[in-house]
Amino acid sequence: MSGSPLIPPSPSEETYSASADQGEVFTKDDPFHQFAEWLALAGKSEPNDPNAMALATVDADGLPDLRMVLLKDIDAGGLTFYTNTESAKGEQLALNPKAAICFHWKTIRRQVRFRGGVEPVSDAEADAYFATRARSARIGAWASAQSRPLESRFALEKQIAAKAAHFGIKEVTRPPYWSGYRLVPTQIEFWVNRPFRLHDRLVFTRDRVGAQWKTERLYP
Numbered sequence: 238m239s240g241s242p243l244i245p246p247s248p249s250e251e252t253y254s255a256s257a258d259q260g261e262v263f264t265k266d267d268p269f270h271q272f273a274e275w276l277a278l279a280g281k282s283e284p285n286d287p288n289a290m291a292l293a294t295v296d297a298d299g300l301p302d303l304r305m306v307l308l309k310d311i312d313a314g315g316l317t318f319y320t321n322t323e324s325a326k327g328e329q330l331a332l333n334p335k336a337a338i339c340f341h342w343k344t345i346r347r348q349v350r351f352r353g354g355v356e357p358v359s360d361a362e363a364d365a366y367f368a369t370r371a372r373s374a375r376i377g378a379w380a381s382a383q384s385r386p387l388e389s390r391f392a393l394e395k396q397i398a399a400k401a402a403h404f405g406i407k408e409v410t411r412p413p414y415w416s417g418y419r420l421v422p423t424q425i426e427f428w429v430n431r432p433f434r435l436h437d438r439l440v441f442t443r444d445r446v447g448a449q450w451k452t453e454r455l456y457p
């Protein structure tokens with residue numbers, strides 16, 4: 238039972254714990270392979286967006302900021318997401334190109350955290366991804382001054398209509414302020430729920446990109 242009437246009750250500890258032991262889940266030596274395995278598993282049970290992740294950045298005053306974005310690519314280089322580079326997150330990353338990312342999949346009771354530096358993707362990579370988006374989403378990227386004040390919903394709809402008219406039947410190219418970032422992790426932590434809150438944590442760290450990963454278990 239939670240202490241606050243505002244927080245919905247969880248199943249009792251006994252029911253929860255009995256169903257919670259998942260056996261050995263740290264099966265890979267390479268953290269990217271491990272992540273890929275967990276993401277694929279989450280994809281089978283999450284109701285939507287298993288690739289949704291919380292992205293934390295810090296502003297000029299050192300105050301953390303946090304929002305969800307979608308993972309669009311992952312390789313040994315890092316995790317790629319796309320956004321408006323003039324948004325709050327874009328400005329924060331320009332000032333301090335470091336971030337943290339957290340995935341939490343409720344259906345499999347697992348969490349993965351990443352920390353590291355952030356670099357822009359190449360124009361060619363951003364163009365290639367932008368071209369895969371639906372036309373209306375590409376027009377939306379032109380119409381939205383993401384994170385800046387919007388006087389009304391109607392003002393956005395006018396912008397969308399204006400951009401749609403501007404492009405007509407022409408190809409909708411990528412706006413110069415819309416692109417991707419890649420978080421290149423130096424730390425990746427895997428967490429899995431275990432009975433009685435005795436969860437398992439495995440952390441991979443490397444001193445710099447390209448160096449060997451070291452692993453360590455942490456107390457829950």
Ligand SMILES: Cc1cc2nc3c(=O)[nH]c(=O)nc-3n(C[C@H](O)[C@H](O)[C@H](O)COP(=O)(O)O)c2cc1C
Nearest residue numbers: 286289304305306307319320321324325326327384
């Ligand atoms: C599930 C989910 C996925 C999202 N994916 C993205 C995304 O990939 N890119 C993006 O710019 N915003 C995405 N958003 C919206 C962001 O959370 C956020 O509202 C927006 O990027 C502005 O953030 P900022 O003002 O901190 O820059 C997503 C929101 C949710 C809830």
